[in-house]
Amino acid sequence: MLLRVRSPDGNFRFDFAPTADVSELLAKVIETAPDADPTSFTMSNQPRGNEAPFSSLTGRSLQALGLGHADLIFVGYKRRTATASTSSITTQPQTTTETATRVWENVTEEPVDVYWRARDGKIPRSRDSRFCTHAAKGMCDYCMPLEPFDTGYHKEHAIKHLSYHAYLKKISPKSTTSATSNLPPLEPLSYKVKVPCPSGHPSWPAGICTACQPSAITLQSQPFRMVDHVEIASHETVERFLRVWRETGSQRFGWLIGHYEPYDVVPMGIKAVVEAIYEPPQEGELDGLTLGLPWEEEQRIRSLSAAASTPLTVVGYIFTDLTVSEEDRTKTIYKRHPGSFYMSSLEAIFAATLQKANPTTSKSSPIGQFGSRLVTLIVTANKDGDADLAAYQVSEQACAMVEADMIEASVDPGIVRVKDEDRSQESARYIPDVFFTYKNEYGLEVKKTAKPAFPVEYLMVNVTHGFPSNPSPLFNSTKYAIENRPGLENQTIESVMNNLANLDAPNIHDSRTARPGEAHKRRELATWLSDWHLVAFLDTTQLFSPDDVKLMMRIVSSPNLLDDLSQLDPLLATEGWTNLMAFTQTTAAASSVSNTNAMDDIPQDVLDQIAAQEAADRASGGGASSSGGIRICPHCTFENSPGGSDCEVCGLPLAS
Template structure:
């Protein structure tokens, strides 16, 4: 039977049995009520209510409660200051976004056009044939072979179609366990309000990063050299920053200045590693005013021809990223979310790029860069997809009492070249998860950072030492501050733990001043102070 409760926030209905206690009915009611306090129940609208008592332990039949009976509630509504702050912060532009996002957000992004033969106005006039185009213009994108909209062009497109400010919403494929639909929380109950909608897989039309650029070719050469010497695979974390990409309207480019190699167990056909940055790596990146922009791994197999060629394993008829690598990319992106003021949560997707070094169809070593879609991030977050033994497909997990799996569909062309929709269970192609990213190397021969010091966590090759560090810094004659601009050197210096907190702060000030103006008096003064600090004195002793 159903009994009803009327309160200040509406009418509530609870489904119960005659044998249920009144207390169990109230417990079901509480799932529907908003956050409240001091709940009291009365039989009449203006009668004084009563709180929990011994009568509540009696069954409904014993109390004479019948189908359709109405009770009246009094309670206080609880408010949370934290919720107010969490809602207002993104809308008040309090989200600390990346510098490149602030830069692009301040630009109009319009694409200028020259006068054409169809223009019938003067030099200072403008018409539909020469007025600037919006950054998301579809014809311009197709004519210039731009595969995806840039992130900020996508935002402009959404804003042109909606009047709300927070136009970005990340999909959520989990069940809402705080549903107000009048039932027990899942898995005991579910309704259309709390269950996620069916997922229709689509190729993502935009990308968070449009291009990845290596500061110089030496960075990649030193990374691949490990495979050449050991014939085992290698994993790295890309350290750099984000800047504007001029080749795409309102585009973003990730510039890689160094590759951090965490501790790992290398094998001929795989890698075991911990993708998290340790304290020394974080300090080195922060000291250079850089952060994580991507991950990188090798998948190289020598062709056996003894000419330096490698096997081509990844192509259109096999896969570009395996299902295991797609899940790794999604988890990495979830670990480094992109902050934005156009989302209620203050974050949306990620700018992290996944790079794989493998053989191309010509037998050459080539780099390919990808991101995974926002849909894929949400499916991995909800734990509804998993890697499979077939690297070209992602497996859809089975539903359990702890995991709700919505229906997943995708469209493809069948053997008659007709577009059909299919259920993604038990698996679907990984191509629906991928967003390709272009890459390249800087034109300049010399990058912003040095890359001369021994690379960390390579026990089978040359390992860095305090003596090598002292020689690199030329401590016998003072200190060579130019050589401090080396991520691997800074990593080893921080990992030695010879610098105090005060010494580390002094080093960060020195690096900032050096990057602004090496020859300035401030830089020279800070260099003299750092050369005589206690931590450098300890390093001199260790080097002996």
């Protein structure tokens, strides 16, 4: 039979046999009250009065006490009191427990969240010449600043979603004196059955009640978005990513490495700035790709990227979905459009899985996390048949439905299927009622069941994207080979040393011991080193210690590196750099010997022609020669900057 119990700790339900001893009931009640004194429990059939100690009822059955199915009993007890000798011991655990229940107060938010929390985000307005009748320094309803969530402003500027912090401003209590003003306003969604049930019955699928089952779901467009804009710091970054598809026709996937910044185009907006694309091991195909998750290099890439001058992280991912047109091989097929789909159901479920695995820390959520800023970039074709980008996220409803194992992909890419309920013990799945609303042909709002399927658009959140008008990427080079492109690009230590030898890196010194004429060489070296893929590769060679690699990442990502080349000095002084230069010199010397031996095989008449041509080139160059704009003084051989007429060292004319 089922007994209902009401105690100072809440309401509970327990199943017992009618012949069960009252001590079994006491044991169940004690489990719900860990702070109670076990000797003080009393039982009564009414809220106050008629209490009987459990100790006086031991040995009697529940049936003998006159209890029947669904009866309500009232249990009372005293709390344990801590003695003076134990108070010093119990104080710390109690403090820890209290802190743990308010985890949102101790989380560290991202810098962009700290930035917006320190501002009110109000939208300024100038004085309206038509309606404002006050003085220049006055203010009225026509010119006072608007709230960041103002509906009229968003409609006027065609902003579909509120930014995350504008949404927080909208739902946060206006009063700071109410009891709820200090509580986090966001509540993470969950469509899973509560286990164990607060009412005490056996967990699903053995039983379910209104206390543990999720409520019915009505799908609707999410009013806010965690990221408002995606900015690609360099156009070359995307162009290099597309090289694999252009040369092989195989689709490609990459993780977006970047950081978050305020985005003033949207009130209290946030943008993800992409500085590099890391391509994990994968197998591309004409209509898809195979990818390993979780990716093995994630921790290394995250740790290395975080060492940049502006700490970087994984802000999203990008993949191609391009098919060449049979009619015109220079064009691609336009297949993502209003009459088809923008994001397939499989892609939406994949995005929800990754977003759930990459939550955003938040002081506005009781669990210290809410949503995700992981964005999805899709390289697809536009109406003109050219490759174009599209940026999306999926809603919190999508993430909750995937977490509850409620939905699956459909054969039709624009449709999401709702799974069937499963009561097996191995994979128990409870599916609540799911609805979505739409406007019919008469313009009326209609609610329809989402079972067995619904459009994928109900799970999507649009994000804008673009390139900066004045690019200023953290890294100055995108020339080095990209990882995991066997056959197309190869990352080898030999290629690194060859490039360093060509840059004369072994003979470049720090700023204190630099020789005349080294400035342009240091600049070329700094530019070549400022490549995210190069630093990521050197991290795998074990030539540099982890600290030295992080130092290199911080130096080569400095915004003013090319203006202050002395920043290279700490890198040039590391043991790893010294060893690399030694290997580079040895390799260059061996290559020189090999080339000399190869010259022995060239016929003498060819060598004579080469020597004659070099002599003619020297004669036509006059007294001063130039190489890449550098002018060499014929008197002291100093390499001068281009544009001057006299030597910067000896002062004599450069032309003899």
